Amino acid sequence: MINNFVPRSFGALAASGLLFASAAVASSAGVPPAGEDSGELVNIEFGKWMLVALGAFAGIPLIYRLVSVVYCQIRLMASLGLENQTYFSSHKHEWVSWLKINILYAPFWKNRHNRELQISRALDIGTLPTRFESFFLIGYVVGNIVFSLHKIDWDGQTTAILGEIRNRTGVLSTINLVPLFLLAGRNNPLIQLMGISFDTYNLVHRWLGRIVVTEAFAHSACWAAAKVMNGGWAPVGAAIQGSVFIQMGFVGTCAFVFLMCHSPSSLRHAFYETFLFLHIVAAAVALGGLWMHLDYKKYRWLVYVKIAIALWVFDRSVRLFRIIYRNIGKRMTTATVEILPGEAIRVTLKLARPWKFRPGQHVYLYVPSVGLWTSHPFTIAWGEQLQQNHKIDDERLSFHRQDLMHIGEKTMSLVIRRRTGFTNALFNKADRTPNKVITLKALAEGPYGKVDSLASYGTVVLVAGGVGITHPVPHIRELVEGYAKGTVATKRIVLVWVVQSPEHLEWIRPWMTDILAMERRREVLEIQLFVTRPSSTKAIHSPSATVQMFPGRPNIDTILDREIDRRMGTMGVTVCGSGSLSDDVRRAVRAKMDIANIDFIEEAFSW
């Protein structure tokens, strides 16, 4: 269930920031027992507090998630059967809308969040976090700085000070590996438990990575600086050459620094596959170096490296198990790839073993004959359990030629926009066949991604741009079905889909045909199609009062104003599309938060 009242992961980061501060205070009070190295004791103590802070990463958002799930469930139960859900249609407390407008949904600066910051058309430097995300990311960074520098004997000799900072940053860098690796995995249970999107986890993963690398670099720099102060650069070179302990630490630090240097947004996006491969290799080298460095002197901190490796092995093992279990049975999973107009393909997966997915979830697709090791995420647009006695309707025959091939099988379908790598190769493979349809052996790994139920919203507005339509389609199906059965609070669903050309409508035509034929659909679903580059005005025609087509871009403010005027209950507004569309919807929702109780849910197709 969704209640975006508080973004989940950052409640935890907040707590960790506070815990950092309290840890620093608590540790100030500690007096080391006689005979113990006081510096080491402080490090151990800080290490413990760091773990407590990391525990808050999981604990507080988990509690929040539980509360929000219960709240949504109560709202759903209270709304069922009610024609009018007035109680939930506006905020009961002004501070809630203030919080949403200014903190929770607010981009760091003005209105830009998902649209990438670009230096030039070819060079982007990433996206800006939200204000709430920034607040806690800064808190975490500040917490690490405090931990690195607090309780250092600043009156001592410079080399002694450097030694203390070296030890502290080394310890912190090692402990931070645990959340770093936890947030790197696809099978991170926290994604499901806390309902946080994978791109938010990636954001936190990137920041944790920056912290780990900075601390590792500071650790090595302090060591080198102290050596240089004592005897120039010669002892530094000699130590690197002559000591396995130093050599391995040096290898680890170099690999960490490489990891940071090759990860900027523009490089990542331009060469994703190469980036991923190098990232894994460099991470393995970094961990290997660090392991040997710590093991050489039997440092207690080695346990954190072991935990990080265990997390990685766990993730990879679960992935392997999922791939084998889901795709290899009496037959292997196959993918039927069909060329669609507008540089897109529809991929229908005929699964070796049937499995379920929830709206908004995605799979990783492997097609060994196109790319042996690569896997790419795609939102599951449609799933079907076809029966042997499936009625073949002549009128719909053209839309269901793949379904006919798959009678009796569980299928899942994706719509994929052609890009320049794997998707391009897949497109070309189908395009080269006479019928523009090809069936290939494939592996589907999933389902992944947070589960968002929109069932407790009285009014749901789903905005999609281009291939972002794969996100709302399963939601609409679920809500219309729920409306007919009386199992959802939703009384009104509006789909706003922005496409460049009318031919893009073909991407989801078979599924839309099914949705439009669903029981009581007319009472609840309205579709507004916006065609930004119509070939002629003749191409723009509205088939019915509930399915309308317009030329140009939508005015999100006007659409929301209209829906707010006629809303029932709490409004859920979702968006999945380009960065500028997402930012526009976010801006419009924030502008109207004072008038109506609106939750905003954003899905991004990139990280």
Ligand SMILES: Cc1cc2nc3c(=O)[nH]c(=O)nc-3n(C[C@H](O)[C@H](O)[C@H](O)COP(=O)(O)OP(=O)(O)OC[C@H]3O[C@@H](n4cnc5c(N)ncnc54)[C@H](O)[C@@H]3O)c2cc1C
């Ligand atoms: C959760 C999620 C759901 C998605 N759902 C859809 C969908 O339903 N339909 C659709 O057309 N696209 C979807 N995408 C985008 C799709 O994954 C990429 O367009 C695709 O991986 C590009 O492959 P390529 O090799 O042709 O890319 P390239 O042309 O090489 O790169 C294009 C972009 O895709 C990114 N990319 C490339 N490879 C990967 C990868 N393995 N993992 C993640 N990103 C990658 C690159 O960073 C770059 O920004 C989704 C992405 C995510 C994260």
